[in-house]
Amino acid sequence: MSAYPIAIYGSGLFQDGYPTPPVPYTQQAAQLNDGITTVILWSIHIHSGGDLYLNDTLFVSGGEVKYATDGKTGANPDFPDLVKALMSGGSVKDLIVSVGAWSTTSDFTAWLAARDQVKANLGALVSAFGVTGVDFDYESEDGYTSQDQSMIVTLTLDVGSLGLYATYCPYTATDFWTGCLTDVYAQNNQAQIVKWMNLQCYAGGTGNSPTDWAQAVQAAGETGVSDAYAFIVPGFAVLGADGFGPEEMQQTFQTFAGTGVTGGFLWNSSGIWSTEASGDGQPTPADYAQAISAGLGATAKPRESVEA
Template sequence: MSAYPIAIYGNGLFQDGYPTPPVPYATQAQQLNQGITTVILWSIHIHEGGDLYLNDTLFVSKGQIQYATNGSSGVNPDYPALVKQLMSGGSVRDLLVSVGAWGTTSDFTAWLAARDQVKKNLAVLQSTFGITGVDFDYEGDYTTDDQKMIVTLTLDVGSLGLYATYCPYTADAFWTGCLADVYAQNGKKQIVKWMNLQCYAGGAGNHPKLWAQLVAQTPDTGVTDPYAFIVPGYAVEGAQGGDPSYIQQMFAHLAGSGITGGFLWNSSGIFSTEPGGGPTPADYAKAISAGLGASTSAREPVDA
């Protein structure tokens, strides 16, 4: 039995390098379906008025997908076919969009200021591409007001029938506080399905088991399995990280802990090294499962 989730942050997926990526887009979709269970489109930036950008490319505006018509503006016109291929007949079963990144707190303040329009734009991604959730990559000041903002936006995600994931690298009390507030304000139903814990770059010193213990010690979050709730992530070759043997070693330290999945940072790193003989997404997916010893449990249900 393979670990779940085996997630990957799709850095500009099906758009990075447009129109001539290092690995053809159709091949990317095929390779991701050989072990990856969860693809997280990174990063969605939210501009004033609620428009959604995929990195620097306009993606959704006023409830309409913006496709490229001149090779430079809008997203790859093959996006629907590629996402359909991604979500059909392979290992991928979840497609999320991730909002934010380091130094982009304006994504969240713009979202808060245009909540209704952002909800419409997310609903379009839901109906067009079948997204199942929204990942919060918030890296800000972690104030009380920030916590209120994240909780409000998480509730908006839940109102669409989507789930949320949080992507922390620090400020554990902030994130567990968000969990408790979401649970309390959503009729004691948790919208957040798991935490993608960054264990690279600024989060390189994080201990996944410690984060699981902190979740367990926080009352009234609605999280019934704190260890499965923590999904650690490590960087790959091409993204200032390591090869599959390194990834397997990192997850081997967590075998038997109750942690059941992991994520990879990020797809463009893999696809940039692959043409030179580097490993594929499947190699990294196998490394996560092998490291955890494939000792997995079912995910807890999430009511949104």
């Protein structure tokens, strides 16, 4: 059986290159649905007042998705049909939106200052596209403070109040992120909203050990995490994103076989589309998904319920 989750950060998914992407959008949807279980729409930026942007494109404002009317600005008007195709009958089971990126902590302070409007805008994404969760890609350039932790916990609780789950995407600051887990669990009536951690093992997270992070979760106390090793989902960059191809991906995940790690993620879709467009259609997301599963030799596990 395949590993779970096999996630991918969809960099500007169905929007980058609009209206002429390197790989047609319908082809992107079909390819993702051949092995990927979880698509993470990256990156949502939150502006003052709570408007959501998909990278530099206004995406949601006033509780409504803003579609392009001139073929140039605004969200791709084919987004609903593409997401429907993505979520229909294939391997993809979850669509998550990711907030943040390197050097964008302002996304989170803007969110904190406009929580009600952000809730309405996230609710619009749930209604329009069936979004099931929110990924926290909080990457501080000047350390992680107790005030930062309080903010992340508050916003995680907001996500849970919408009936969604959260994932965290750390690359450093183990104590900070496990502290967020314990606080969310304590403040949410001993129910954990965070489903897993997408552990960055590339760029600034190069050399991260999933087992070290799992042990840190185990040592953190009351987190509500029943399987710390499955909770850690390591991720690596692909060809076209300063990473490597399926063969090396499989070799890398072989090092985690038998540790309790059951899934992995790919950084990112734009890298795959760029190399696919210039490399005779290879490698595809399915090639990378197969590499993760073959490397782990893992059995798929059902997601635990979220008691938000």
